[in-house]
Amino acid sequence: MVTISGAELVVMTELWKRPEGLMTPEVVALVRDGCEWDENTIKTLLTRLVKKGAVEASGPKRAYVYRPLVTKDDYREEAASSLVRQLFNADPAQLMCFFAERSKLSKSEIAQLKDLLNKAEAEK
Amino acid sequence: MVTISGAELVVMTELWKRPEGLMTPEVVALVRDGCEWDENTIKTLLTRLVKKGAVEASGPKRAYVYRPLVTKDDYREEAASSLVRQLFNADPAQLMCFFAERSKLSKSEIAQLKDLLNKAEAEK
DNA sequence: TTTCATAAATTACGAGTGTAGTTTATGGCA
DNA sequence: TGCCATAAACTACACTCGTAATTTATGAAA
Secondary structure (H helix, E strand, O other): OOOOOHHHHHHHHHHHHOOOOEOHHHHHHHHHOOOOOOHHHHHHHHHHHHHHOOEEEEOOOOOOEEEEOOOHHHHHHHHHHHHHHHHOOOOHHHHHHHHHHHOOOOHHHHHHHHHHHHHHHHOO | OOOOOHHHHHHHHHHHHOOOOEOHHHHHHHHHOOOOOOHHHHHHHHHHHHHHOOEEEEOOOOOOEEEEOOOHHHHHHHHHHHHHHHHOOOOHHHHHHHHHHHOOOOHHHHHHHHHHHHHHHHOO
């Protein structure tokens, strides 16, 4: 149950894209590509993520390699469950209906989803 | 884009259940039914919600009636979109797939969803 | 009319967040 | 071998949040 704040999530997102691990300048460059944060800001976020246990910093001093400890899938699970709990009566189906009704899904997405639902049904 | 914090959301949830409006003691009682917060805590949350514009306090002094200004549906939309943006590549279909794969949906829920998808498809 | 219960407002306070500036330590280059 | 760039650590600061305690104002009861 590591909590990741909004700004921290932006950094995590880059780390998730490079599971091999990244060094400070790379993280800074990647994050900077999407926003205007100061280098120090990004370093602060990295440090906080390490302190929280969401990221590990390994390797020699002055040349740390940062890697996510919390996986994207785990975090998705946590965040999605929390949303469902708070706003959709803890019932995932309600969230899905909500989206099915109001999202403009493409034909192929609809087909894909029906396929997944058929599989889920078959596994019962 | 009114932001509603976690604790505030608990209060909003009760207000959403009674759109007619509630007076302080009622809000306190309803919220207290689900948790152990101090009365003052709940009043603080109400005040903050009013200041944020998420709730209106109308009526005579010392007998305010509180009503949600932000609808539950709007807030669901905002929260769900934000989750999708941050963690699912801004693509609702990805969130739905995520749930379709890992949630234990009941047979009837699956049927309901397929039905909704068929309708969405027909409307294209 | 004075008092009391209590609704509303004000104040509190530590932890977390967004957003950096400042200081320190050090590996590599001149 | 001394200096500099810079990685990492430390400090900052206003704002939000969770969680209340305190103060003020007032309608109703005595």
